[in-house]
Amino acid sequence: MGAIAPLEAGDPERVGRYRIVGRLGRGGMGQVYLGRSPGGRAVAVKVVRAELAEDPDFRRRFVREVEAARRVTGFFTAAVVDADPEGMPPWLATEYVPGMSLDAAVAAYGAWQESSVLALGAALAEALEAVHGADVVHRDLKPSNVLLAADGPRLIDFGISLASEATKLTLTGAIVGTPGFMSPEQLAGDTVGAASDVFALGAVLAYAATGSGPFGGGSAQALNYRVVHEEPDLTGLPPELADVVARCLAKDPGQRPTAPHLVTELGRASQAGQAGQADGLSTEADWLPEPVTAEITRKQHEPLSAPTGQTTAEVVPPTIGATVSVLGPPAAEPPQPESTPGGKGRVFTRGRVMAGLAVTAVLAAIVTATLLPGSKSGDKQTEKPQQTEKPHAPALRQLWSSGQGTDLPPVVKDGTVYVGDRDRGVYALDADTGDQLWENDQTTDIVSSATVSDGVVSFSTGGFPNADTSRVYALDADTGRRLWKFKPNDLVTSAPVMAGGTAYFYSNSLATRSSTLYALDAETGEKRWSRVLSLGAALAFDDGVVYYGGHTVRGSYLHALDADTGKELWKVHISADILPDPLTSLTVAHGVIHAVGEDGILSARDADNGDLLWKYRTGLSDFSDSKPPVVADGVVYISGNSETDSGYGQVFAVNAKDGKMLWKYQMPRVSSPPTVTAGTVYVSTEAGALYLLDAESGDSLGQARLANDHEPEVTVADGVAYFDGGDGRLRAAKITR
Structure with missing residues (x-):
């Protein structure tokens, strides 16, 4: 279940007879705590939210659900120990076990081999047999409600399960469950029985075997439609498993196998795949893929208390649903590759002793993000020794996730997250809750993240080679209503720069090797002025001046233009080794222009006249994913990648006054520019990790796993990471240490 988060102000010291020692997570009904019985037994205590506790209908339903949950017994089910x-x-209180959820395991280590899936299916079918034997329907079987432990999985979260005789207590028209795992009859509002849980079991097994649900992804409405009207996609499933899953997912409940039948069938199939292995007692996790076994073994040895000042990550589910799950595993040290799924399966027999581990609470838990130290170099390219003491690993506590992903970095401003997606268009979410505020789906083929200023959202579409469809758009930031669109003469490849009520951007003509720089009224789109310049490379605005870098056949130039009129204030010739890269923006701060050149030289120029103040050679050659340089507290921070065979990334901190290196840190290849806030530097990598460095010293503060085998588009704002985890869901997670 991962490390435990410390208690916060207002948390109870005791609930019933249990002393509260930490936080495990939060669900739709309330907070889940780690508690200790008077005899020292660890329990998970779920405390209902005050507003629900005041609802008489909810209280009546909760009483019946607790009574129903007490009747459920079985090796692979959650047992209520007190309430x-x-x-x-x-x-209510349930037994506590240090495991990880199925969705976390698949998200972290990938799809499972057939033997492990068959063993999982046999155990979950036995769990459903116990549930249904108590006249209970679970109603929300999904990957995040399956906890993995060394001696077998546990079916958890009966918080929304209803006794069969009490199904009429649900609100009229309300649907309780998770899209993609709810049965057709559940979606239609028909009678929901044991067969509905069998349907969900089939979807869970497909997910474990392939890494995705059998009805794909997307919005809840799209998933629900496919469940009711379309056949499942079982591509990638082994034939025997595909046959079982297909029968579980039959549209007609009467055509699905029963849980007892599945116990026999899957148990026999699992045992057949374990020829040569001894059956009997086992407390080993050799039924799991090997990386999952290692992670669970690690968790078993973690202390059952919350270290002071150390928090943990609430789980980030890879599937649609409100339940939290594990964000990711400990990452391997660079540059070693991550582990791949593996391991042998073990048959679960009805008489096996379940030793040492018990079931978790009603909510799947939390896990700390992991520490991955790197090497830090001193001046003159000399390597400093690695830190001997590893700091506490940072953690990501999920605030929300949305079914609307993104393939461009989100922009966060004034409590709103603005997202541009090449396929879906532009939409806005509440930064605190993830609720969608508006969506403009009439603009696709977006090639730039949005820029937001003075209540206007602006972006460009139709990147190379689609010059004919190239446009610049402006939307009302509050409503998403289109204010205007503008078609330039040629190709727009970057976001407009919004400042002082004006949108500045340029379009490139590769035929003439020139660009047109535009200034448009940000509210109306009316052109204020335009100017033909050398082929565009970079653009920035500061204090009434537009700074523009461009190429010509005779060399390259940096221009300073009056922002109101477009009149040129000065122009300086710059050598190729300090030319701003076409994909890297300029940064202007405190009267100094900072840019990174094509050969990795960071330069500083006087913003009043373009005079060179200093330059620093990084030794790197690829800064395409690091734009622009960041200036904070007298330091310039940049990140880039090496193009050698053993490509790596580095983050540099350079004194803004004289260009002398303060520190540099080596890591796997970076995928984002640094973000600097509250004394911490955040940089994401192509491998899906978010690194934290001390802004003053460059020392590692650890790294948090965002995604695996996916290069996340991440934005860090006010200590919150906003990113797409690679499964089509945009997430917001609080970063803590």
């Missing part, structure tokens, strides 16, 4: 449904507030 006070009449308390103020109501609560």
